[in-house]
Amino acid sequence: MAGSESLPALVFQARRLIAYTNREFAELQGVSIRTVIRHQREGGVASPFRYEPIIRAVYPKDRALAAKLAAATGHDLVTLGLEGQAPVPPKLRPEHADAVVYAAADALGLAPRQVRPAVLAAFARAGELGLDLRELAAAFAAERAPIS
Numbered sequence: 001m002a003g004s005e006s007l008p009a010l011v012f013q014a015r016r017l018i019a020y021t022n023r024e025f026a027e028l029q030g031v032s033i034r035t036v037i038r039h040q041r042e043g044g045v046a047s048p049f050r051y052e053p054i055i056r057a058v059y060p061k062d063r064a065l066a067a068k069l070a071a072a073t074g075h076d077l078v079t080l081g082l083e084g085q086a087p088v089p090p091k092l093r094p095e096h097a098d099a100v101v102y103a104a105a106d107a108l109g110l111a112p113r114q115v116r117p118a119v120l121a122a123f124a125r126a127g128e129l130g131l132d133l134r135e136l137a138a139a140f141a142a143e144r145a146p147i148s
Contacts (some may be wrong), residue, residue: 030099
């Protein structure tokens with residue numbers, strides 16, 4: 001039966017399991033809320049690399065479902081770094097930059113084309129300063145006093 005389940009059906013099961021809102025599911029995949037809603041109607045998600053975060057979110061809750069999703073996308077839990085060998089960082093692709101821009105655009109309620117120059121400037125400056133992105137994200141998440 002596992003081989004007969006369609007990818008959209010598996011994504012539906014995963015979405016139900018992790019119980020994410022449209023916003024949370026969009027952030028997980030690095031897409032807009034509109035894209036999530038469109039894919040709910042049509043099935044699936046936009047790009048194969050967008051399945052990996054879904055599989056990673058499902059894995060701690062349901063290993064079997066995560067394995068089915070991985071297999072349906074041409075991977076397994078080992079190649080995704082969830083079991084066995086240590087994961088290899090993904091190669092940076094243009095879609096990764098788009099995912100960051102979409103997340104910023106969605107957070108601001110703006111079109112991606114309006115946000116892209118600001119995101120580019122911020123990342124360029126972070127690079128000039130030699131900042132680690134994970135540490136920078138943690139600094140943003142920390143509560144700070146308002147700047148006056």
